[in-house]
Amino acid sequence: MNTVGHLINGEQRSDANRTQDVYNPSTGEVIKQVALASKVTTEEAIAAAQAAYPSWRDTPPAKRARIMFKFKDLLEQNADKICTMIGEEHGKISHDAKGELTRGIDNIEYACYAPELLKGEHSKNVGPSIDSWSEFQPLGVVAGITPFNFPAMVPLWMYPMAIVCGNTFVLKPSERDPTSTLYIAQLLEEAGLPAGVMNVVNGDKEAVDTLLNDERVMAVSFVGSTPIAEYIYSTASANGKRCQALGGAKNHAIIMPDADMDNAVASLTGAAFGSSGERCMALSVAVCVGDVAADTFIAKMSESMKSLKVGAHCDASNDFGPVITKQHMDKVIGYINSSQEQGAAIVVDGRNPTVGEGYENGFYIGGTLIDHVKPGMTCYEEEIFGPVLLVVRAESMSDAMQMINDHEYGNGTCIFTRDGEAARYFSDNILVGMVGINVPLPVPVSYHSFGGWKRSLFGDLHAYGPDAVRFYTKRKTITQRWPSAGIREGAQFSFPSN
Numbered sequence: 001m002n003t004v005g006h007l008i009n010g011e012q013r014s015d016a017n018r019t020q021d022v023y024n025p026s027t028g029e030v031i032k033q034v035a036l037a038s039k040v041t042t043e044e045a046i047a048a049a050q051a052a053y054p055s056w057r058d059t060p061p062a063k064r065a066r067i068m069f070k071f072k073d074l075l076e077q078n079a080d081k082i083c084t085m086i087g088e089e090h091g092k093i094s095h096d097a098k099g100e101l102t103r104g105i106d107n108i109e110y111a112c113y114a115p116e117l118l119k120g121e122h123s124k125n126v127g128p129s130i131d132s133w134s135e136f137q138p139l140g141v142v143a144g145i146t147p148f149n150f151p152a153m154v155p156l157w158m159y160p161m162a163i164v165c166g167n168t169f170v171l172k173p174s175e176r177d178p179t180s181t182l183y184i185a186q187l188l189e190e191a192g193l194p195a196g197v198m199n200v201v202n203g204d205k206e207a208v209d210t211l212l213n214d215e216r217v218m219a220v221s222f223v224g225s226t227p228i229a230e231y232i233y234s235t236a237s238a239n240g241k242r243c244q245a246l247g248g249a250k251n252h253a254i255i256m257p258d259a260d261m262d263n264a265v266a267s268l269t270g271a272a273f274g275s276s277g278e279r280c281m282a283l284s285v286a287v288c289v290g291d292v293a294a295d296t297f298i299a300k301m302s303e304s305m306k307s308l309k310v311g312a313h314c315d316a317s318n319d320f321g322p323v324i325t326k327q328h329m330d331k332v333i334g335y336i337n338s339s340q341e342q343g344a345a346i347v348v349d350g351r352n353p354t355v356g357e358g359y360e361n362g363f364y365i366g367g368t369l370i371d372h373v374k375p376g377m378t379c380y381e382e383e384i385f386g387p388v389l390l391v392v393r394a395e396s397m398s399d400a401m402q403m404i405n406d407h408e409y410g411n412g413t414c415i416f417t418r419d420g421e422a423a424r425y426f427s428d429n430i431l432v433g434m435v436g437i438n439v440p441l442p443v444p445v446s447y448h449s450f451g452g453w454k455r456s457l458f459g460d461l462h463a464y465g466p467d468a469v470r471f472y473t474k475r476k477t478i479t480q481r482w483p484s485a486g487i488r489e490g491a492q493f494s495f496p497s498n
């Protein structure tokens with residue numbers, strides 16, 4: 001059986017002392033093993049990145065960007081192969097994998113602007129014969145730690161920009177679907193990146209803790225669940241590293257009584273159940289304002305869900321695939337069971353879906369719709385990360401907004417309405433980082449930045465876009481004087497001002 005290894009200093013390596021099973025969630029079978037890097041192996045990756053840093057830092061940004069152009073071409077040429085790799089280990093359907101890869105490539109396109117993005121700021125004559133400028137220098141070795149649900153896109157949020165800014169990188173991808181992530185990093189080498197600039201170590205807590213505690217690692221970008229994000233942020237910060245740690249979510253959509261209900265239902269069907277709800281921007285709670293809106297929404301949504309098709313990743317006619325592991329499937333079913341025990345009403349039950357022949361052992365849950373959910377219920381408070389849409393009934397828009405603002409997560413949200421004033425009030429006052437107005441998945445494009453509020457993000461700067469340029473560089477401000485011949489000032493004891 002194949003073992004997925006590491007990429008260290010341009011070489012594929014395996015560190016097979018410890019391994020873990022990798023499943024095909026569509027069939028439930030173990031299809032390969034992934035090597036779990038030891039502390040020593042992870043330190044070798046850090047050492048390779050550190051050795052590659054001085055000459056990469058001094059490589060002109062335009063030359064670095066040219067490698068990214070080539071990398072983008074290679075990803076496009078190999079897109080089908082990559083999407084198959086994603087589908088086999090993650091379970092998402094090919095059209096969804098293609099969407100993820102395209103959004104990842106968007107980030108490479110933005111990174112190709114490096115020479116423009118790194119231009120810095122210049123002021124002439126800040127004092128007599130004095131000019132001043134700020135430049136943005138790379139940090140050194142930086143690390144990325146990524147989740148299973150976007151094995152191509154989320155790593156691409158990080159390392160193209162980090163590398164184009166002059167840093168070298170060590171990536172620790174999810175151990176649950178490692179193949180596409182490793183393959184994509186190999187394409188970057190093929191695009192001409194010098195050995196050691198980009199390294200991948202597969203692994204678990206041992207590799208992560210090594211990255212967090214090694215003083216050669218200057219910054220850490222993390223995306224994953226909130227408890228781990230909090231651990232990463234506190235450990236990395238205590239060790240003096242710059243850190244951004246993006247966590248979990250519970251994204252609410254408000255359905256106003258004046259909403260275009262057909263549009264809201266169509267939008268929510270995709271946003272709640274696409275990718276089996278395993279997206280940090282999945283809309284998992286519909287807050288209907290008033291019972292009329294709620295009853296209409298439930299009737300239309302139940303009707304829409306009759307045509308939902310869950311099944312294997314390799315059948316493009318399926319709407320969504322399995323969840324990632326049996327353990328996760330049991331956890332999602334546990335949330336559905338708890339909602340019933342705590343007084344909510346299951347309207348559409350996906351606990352025993354029908355799937356095609358040969359896929360009976362896969363990790364499937366059908367689309368599930370639950371009405372009369374209330375704050376305080378376990379299914380409402382916690383992130384489910386499955387194809388489950390909760391409906392909460394609110395008496396007014398302000399009650400609905402209060403509910404969202406009181407929730408511990410603040411990643412994404414959306415309002416469906418025809419009222420511009422209500423929409424503007426909502427976007428001004430809601431305590432959430434990414435807001436949609438009649439747009440169910442308001443994932444910012446690559447030239448904006450991505451990040452939630454509250455316990456959905458620890459740190460200041462958001463992922464990708466302009467914030468990433470700032471995250472992966474440090475500002476240096478230089479003030480310079482070339483006094484004209486003959487003009488000489490004596491010692492000045494007052495604080496310099498002009």
Ligand code: NAD
Pocket residue numbers: 145146147148149150154172173174175203204205208209223224225226228229246247248249279280383385411452456
């Ligand atoms: P996870 O937190 O279990 O794992 C993320 C990474 O952390 C993996 O690389 C994993 O190996 C590592 N890790 C896990 N446990 C660890 C530990 N105890 N110590 C050190 N490292 C550890 O997350 P996941 O299940 O892979 O991904 C799903 C989660 O990610 C969801 O909560 C989802 O909302 C979140 N997510 C958030 C965003 C965002 O942008 N906010 C995007 C994608 C996913």
